[in-house]
Amino acid sequence: MLGGGGMNPRKMKQMMKQMGIDVTELDVEEVVIRTDDEDLVFDGPQVTRMDAQGQETYQVVGEPESVDPGTGGSGAGPAAELDAGDGDGDAEAAGLAIPEDDVMIVAERAGVSEEDAIEALEAEEGDLAAAIARLE
Known part of the structure; x- marks a missing residue:
């Protein structure tokens, strides 16, 4: 999740909740990041969504496979790739x-x-x- 410099994870979660930060682990099968040069395909990554005051941030942890643009992913288009x-x-x-x-x-x-x-x-x-x- 987030590095706490040795802080107790339970305490870290409690502090984040007090600051209005909501962290959710997502169960995803695949993440595709498209660039002009390549597609980065993460199979079975760990994905964390952090909601801080209405602003959502996603953290993707895993080893990507680099493929040619437009060929990555098993989804049927952008909507399928965003649906976790x-x-x-x-x-x-x-x-x-x-x-x-x-x-x-x-x-x-x-x-x-x-x-x-x-x-x-x-x-x-x-x-x-x-x-x-x-x-x-």
Whole structure:
């Protein structure tokens, strides 16, 4: 996760929560980073999402394989590569790949049903902070 210089991980997590920083480990199969020169394909990486005051940051840990541009990844395009969910949600049928974890976060934070959370995420094009703000 994050280096704490020998700090107790539990204490680190508690301090981050007090500062409004939410850290979530994502269960992903593959990450593809596309550049003009190459595609970097990470198979089975460790991915951490950090939400600090509405700004999301992703950390990818793993060994990438460098492939020619446009040939990397097993997904069916950019939307498939961004979807870390399991693909069985209602948002998938609507054409917007919203990870189930995002739905659960919005529902929990805003105190609403999963269906309301999905509607808010769809309306805000997957932006968690905007979806939560919309529901509050």
